[in-house]
Amino acid sequence: MFQDKKVVFSGVQPSGNLTIGNYLGAIKNFSTFSEEYHCFYCVVDMHAITVRQVPADLRRRTYETLALYMAAGLDPKKNTLFVQSHVPAHAELGWMLNCFTMFGELSRMTQFKDKSQKHADNINAGLFTYPTLMAADILLYQTELVPVGVDQKQHLELARDIAQRFNGLYSDTFVVPEGYIAQTGMKIMSLAEPTAKMSKSDPNPNAIVYILDSKDDILRKFKRAVTDSGCEVRAGEGKDGINNLMTIYRCFTGKTNEEIEAEFAGRGYGDFKLAVGEACADALAPVREEYTRLIADKAYLESVMKEGAEAAAYCARKTISKVNRKLGFVTL
Numbered sequence: 304m305f306q307d308k309k310v311v312f313s314g315v316q317p318s319g320n321l322t323i324g325n326y327l328g329a330i331k332n333f334s335t336f337s338e339e340y341h342c343f344y345c346v347v348d349m350h351a352i353t354v355r356q357v358p359a360d361l362r363r364r365t366y367e368t369l370a371l372y373m374a375a376g377l378d379p380k381k382n383t384l385f386v387q388s389h390v391p392a393h394a395e396l397g398w399m400l401n402c403f404t405m406f407g408e409l410s411r412m413t414q415f416k417d418k419s420q421k422h423a424d425n426i427n428a429g430l431f432t433y434p435t436l437m438a439a440d441i442l443l444y445q446t447e448l449v450p451v452g453v454d455q456k457q458h459l460e461l462a463r464d465i466a467q468r469f470n471g472l473y474s475d476t477f478v479v480p481e482g483y484i485a486q487t488g489m490k491i492m493s494l495a496e497p498t499a500k501m502s503k504s505d506p507n508p509n510a511i512v513y514i515l516d517s518k519d520d521i522l523r524k525f526k527r528a529v530t531d532s533g534c535e536v537r538a539g540e541g542k543d544g545i546n547n548l549m550t551i552y553r554c555f556t557g558k559t560n561e562e563i564e565a566e567f568a569g570r571g572y573g574d575f576k577l578a579v580g581e582a583c584a585d586a587l588a589p590v591r592e593e594y595t596r597l598i599a600d601k602a603y604l605e606s607v608m609k610e611g612a613e614a615a616a617y618c619a620r621k622t623i624s625k626v627n628r629k630l631g632f633v634t635l
């Protein structure tokens with residue numbers, strides 16, 4: 304699609320409260336693709352409405368999510384940043400791909416099963432076909448690489464299957480995308496229960512560190528982090544709390560486990576927790592500052608959305624035209 308560059312696409316749910324797990328596992332990596340690839344990062348508001356949303360909150364979080372990604376280092380001049388509902392081609396291709404996706408395939412999606420249990424009063428068709436809309440997001444831009452968390456691997460596999468099926472029936476139409484599952488930080492665990500993933504839906508506020516938490520909050524949460532009865536800062540089996548803190552410290556400082564063990568030899572858990580808190584707070588301070596500046600400037604955020612949507616729509620149109628022709632739609 305771009306003579307010179309391959310395409311990266313990823314979608315992010317408009318939820319303002321992103322955690323350091325999201326930051327280390329996804330957002331921080333996003334900007335590393337910008338030089339080598341043409342990157343599309345999309346705030347997926349149409350996916351969000353598969354569960355009930357308060358309209359004012361959805362609107363606010365759409366701005367917040369864009370601002371947060373920009374604050375975390377995504378430059379709108381180097382990446383196409385846009386909002387899904389601003390490019391109707393997503394819904395268009397989503398419909399077409401529904402006709403090439405099997406009921407059985409969608410029934411097997413673990414996210415659908417989980418969410419249907421969680422929202423038993425609202426198992427709507429959109430929740431069911433969520434993965435075909437996601438496939439449309441990806442395939443519209445002839446995407447080569449899709450950075451996602453492990454939880455989205457199954458959806459990505461389905462997108463590949465749909466692309467291959469369509470290509471098989473109508474000759475080459477879509478690039479078959481590859482997933483890129485982040486290595487570092489993909490498993491940041493809860494600070495309160497270090498055997499479970501740090502999740503923004505955790506009811507215990509001390510379990511989660513948000514990207515936008517104040518320095519005081521960050522230090523307090525790390526101080527209270529659950530560890531074990533030992534006292535030596537050393538990675539090891541059964542030391543889930545310490546292992547998790549070491550992962551976080553590694554991600555923020557770039558140090559290795561050996562370096563960390565040497566740094567804290569003979570110093571105990573208290574010192575270590577404080578150091579992890581400080582490293583985290585220091586790394587996030589500039590992100591928070593930039594976010595505060597951006598979120599106050601709605602006009603600028605809207606101009607970014609607008610330019611992003613125009614650039615995305617232009618590329619999406621080419622794929623839609625191709626698909627229309629292949630399917631046998633009359634084109635005028």
Ligand code: TRP
Nearest residue numbers: 312313314315316347437440451
């Ligand atoms: N389903 C993804 C999630 O919940 C978000 C998403 C939507 C996405 N469309 C996408 C991710 C396309 C990658 C590519 O995290």
